[in-house]
Amino acid sequence: MKSIEDLKKIREATLEAVCPREGNAVRVVVGMATCGIAAGARPVLAACEDEVGKRGLSNVTVTQTGCIGVCRLEPIVEVYVPGEEKVTYVKMTEEKARRVVGEHIAGRRIVTELTIGAAE
Amino acid sequence: MEPVKPHTHDETVTSLNNTDFYKHQLRVALRNCGVINPESIDEYIAFDGYSALARALTEQTPAEIVEIVLKSGLRGRGGAGFPTGRKWQFAADAQNDVKYVACNADEGDPGAFMDRSVLEGDPHSVIEAMVIAGYAVGAHQGYIYVRAEYPIAVERLNIAIRQAKEYGFLGDNIFGTGFAFDLEIRLGAGAFVCGEETALITSIEGNRGEPRPRPPFPAVKGLFGKPTLLNNVETYANIPWILQNGWEKFAAIGTEKSKGTKIFALGGKIRNTGLVEVPIGTTLRTVVEEVGGGCPGGKKFKAAQTGGPSGGCIPAAHIDIPIDYESLSSIGSMMGSGGLIIMDEDNCMVDIARYFLDFTVDESCGKCTPCRIGTKRLCQLLDKITGGSGTMEDVELLEELCAHISNNSLCALGQTAPNPVLSTLRYFRDEYEAHVIDKKCPAGVCKGLLQYGINDKCTGCTACVRVCPTGAISGKVKEKHVIDPAKCIKCNACMEKCRFNAIVKG
Ligand SMILES: Cc1cc2nc3c(=O)[nH]c(=O)nc-3n(C[C@H](O)[C@H](O)[C@H](O)COP(=O)(O)O)c2cc1C
Ligand code: SF4
Ligand code: SF4
Numbered sequence: 160m161k162s163i164e165d166l167k168k169i170r171e172a173t174l175e176a177v178c179p180r181e182g183n184a185v186r187v188v189v190g191m192a193t194c195g196i197a198a199g200a201r202p203v204l205a206a207c208e209d210e211v212g213k214r215g216l217s218n219v220t221v222t223q224t225g226c227i228g229v230c231r232l233e234p235i236v237e238v239y240v241p242g243e244e245k246v247t248y249v250k251m252t253e254e255k256a257r258r259v260v261g262e263h264i265a266g267r268r269i270v271t272e273l274t275i276g277a278a279e
Numbered sequence: 280m281e282p283v284k285p286h287t288h289d290e291t292v293t294s295l296n297n298t299d300f301y302k303h304q305l306r307v308a309l310r311n312c313g314v315i316n317p318e319s320i321d322e323y324i325a326f327d328g329y330s331a332l333a334r335a336l337t338e339q340t341p342a343e344i345v346e347i348v349l350k351s352g353l354r355g356r357g358g359a360g361f362p363t364g365r366k367w368q369f370a371a372d373a374q375n376d377v378k379y380v381a382c383n384a385d386e387g388d389p390g391a392f393m394d395r396s397v398l399e400g401d402p403h404s405v406i407e408a409m410v411i412a413g414y415a416v417g418a419h420q421g422y423i424y425v426r427a428e429y430p431i432a433v434e435r436l437n438i439a440i441r442q443a444k445e446y447g448f449l450g451d452n453i454f455g456t457g458f459a460f461d462l463e464i465r466l467g468a469g470a471f472v473c474g475e476e477t478a479l480i481t482s483i484e485g486n487r488g489e490p491r492p493r494p495p496f497p498a499v500k501g502l503f504g505k506p507t508l509l510n511n512v513e514t515y516a517n518i519p520w521i522l523q524n525g526w527e528k529f530a531a532i533g534t535e536k537s538k539g540t541k542i543f544a545l546g547g548k549i550r551n552t553g554l555v556e557v558p559i560g561t562t563l564r565t566v567v568e569e570v571g572g573g574c575p576g577g578k579k580f581k582a583a584q585t586g587g588p589s590g591g592c593i594p595a596a597h598i599d600i601p602i603d604y605e606s607l608s609s610i611g612s613m614m615g616s617g618g619l620i621i622m623d624e625d626n627c628m629v630d631i632a633r634y635f636l637d638f639t640v641d642e643s644c645g646k647c648t649p650c651r652i653g654t655k656r657l658c659q660l661l662d663k664i665t666g667g668s669g670t671m672e673d674v675e676l677l678e679e680l681c682a683h684i685s686n687n688s689l690c691a692l693g694q695t696a697p698n699p700v701l702s703t704l705r706y707f708r709d710e711y712e713a714h715v716i717d718k719k720c721p722a723g724v725c726k727g728l729l730q731y732g733i734n735d736k737c738t739g740c741t742a743c744v745r746v747c748p749t750g751a752i753s754g755k756v757k758e759k760h761v762i763d764p765a766k767c768i769k770c771n772a773c774m775e776k777c778r779f780n781a782i783v784k785g
Pocket of ligand 3: 749766769772774
């Protein structure tokens with residue numbers, strides 16, 4: 160890393176993967192701070208990765224992230240689809256995670272009953 | 280382009296961004312938390328990470344950076360709220376060939392997890408800020424003091440430091456400017472007192488973590504006797520944002536004297552427990568009712584405790600107070616580092632004070648007498664009052680002792696330890712009096728003052744008899760039962776079991 164130019168290059172190369180702005184790229188993040196992990200986020204992350212792999216979905220990144228904020232509803236999975244508001248899934252389990260991958264990511268249908276608004 | 284709402288079948292809120300919990304929040308220090316992968320330096324860079332450092336080193340002078348931090352109005356988020364720019368100025372002005380930069384990630388406040396969340400969710404923001412701080416004050420070595428009880432934070436910090444070294448953001452000749460800076464982690468054993476700055480410094484030096492008198496302040500004589508800049512995790516996390524977006528934008532958030540945002544760990548009797556970041560000056564009402572969603576079960580909000588064991592309570596009557604440094608201290612509470620514990624009508628304020636004193640008794644380092652013995656005596660007096668044998672002289676003695684401890688303790692742990700007692704006495708004196716004079720705990724918490732009984736609603740169903748662990752309940756089937764107070768251990772099992780609301784306590 161020598162210059163601001165080098166920094167820009169990394170920035171541009173990564174940005175598309177982190178927040179896809181167009182196309183059919185999807186980003187899935189799992190809250191993996193202490194609170195999420197304590198609530199069982201590790202197997203949820205593994206299930207997301209596994210299900211995406213099994214279904215052979217391309218253009219989907221599954222990654223961990225820090226505390227999303229709503230500790231009460233952990234484990235939390237969020238799905239980012241370009242041009243749409245992100246979708247927040249709460250109180251996730253391995254089975255629910257597989258369902259979200261199948262219905263929302265593969266099928267492009269939000270699993271409304273697993274989202275934050277349905278948890279109340 | 281504005282994000283469009285995805286298609287759903289009904290009006291269910293499907294995104295966190297559209298919940299009441301989120302609407303009042305503003306994420307500055309937590310900007311990347313819950314968004315990026317904290318173990319990927321590239322993702323941090325994708326969100327403008329390390330660009331503030333690049334600009335600082337290649338285009339700005341150290342004095343210019345100190346000036347920007349000063350003008351932003353940022354104040355320390357570790358508790359005391361000292362203006363960060365002034366602290367940087369002191370450290371920059373100190374004449375010495377060796378200086379240090381340190382980060383306080385001790386976070387000993389019970390129930391607080393703001394700093395842990397920043398380190399776990401966005402460790403590079405703290406690293407970037409510390410390198411900038413090193414450049415601004417003329418230091419080439421930094422230390423992050425983090426408690427060993429935060430293994431995930433430590434692991435992610437280690438990964439982040441390694442990545443920053445690989446990319447050349449740490450080490451020699453950063454961005455080809457000849458500036459060198461290195462960073463090391465020091466693990467603390469988790470003593471609350473080690474969050475106090477002089478104790479933290481002593482601990483990093485390898486000695487038992489005990490405070491020493493100030494002055495000299497760390498900016499003059501800190502680590503290994505050298506000028507040391509010490510800031511809190513959240514304070515640092517704001518720095519790259521301020522340099523990227525300009526001090527004007529930061530100073531536009533908040534109130535006249537308290538700029539920016541503050542992270543709170545919202546806990547206790549509140550529906551939405553969690554991590555929230557709001558502009559300073561947001562009212563307590565907004566945080567409790569809208570962000571927090573109110574007390575669960577429709578219970579009445581009674582008070583909020585800020586500042587943990589050093590802080591005080593804010594009673595419901597002050598719910599419209601703006602949360603900022605000045606407003607909170609004007610009513611005997613404090614901003615603190617961000618613990619925000621909500622209490623409802625079922626909480627006994629004398630018991631709350633006793634809880635915090637119990638904590639300080641454990642955590643006092645023992646170096647000075649007023650704190651070591653004074654807090655113990657305070658706790659004993661509170662035990663006596665909650666146990667039912669307190670007198671009004673004890674209440675007077677409490678107040679006298681509080682003043683003595685505040686005025687004579689060596690460090691702020693002891694100086695602030697009486698605060699929970701003083702503020703509950705100020706706003707809930709009637710509860711103390713009820714304990715002492717009427718021998719009653721109005722909230723029904725203090726077991727020493729509770730009596731269980733059975734009223735006329737009793738149908739004689741015998742359900743309580745079967746759950747009572749001590750055989751304290753007797754009575755014939757279909758006739759009113761009675762509780763023998765000599766046998767009752769006040770376990771509440773009968774109350775939970777009875778379907779007729781026939782068990783009463785008071
Ligand atoms: C008993 C005690 C515990 C403290 N614990 C912490 C802590 O855990 N984290 C922290 O940042 N500051 C803590 N402080 C405040 C520090 O002494 C210091 O003021 C602060 O780290 C300075 O950073 P700031 O100006 O960025 O807030 C504590 C102070 C006392 C008296
Ligand atoms: S006030 Fe308490 S914690 Fe501070 S030095 Fe004295 S004994 Fe130790
Ligand atoms: S409170 Fe517990 S011990 Fe007392 S009468 Fe009820 S069940 Fe028995």
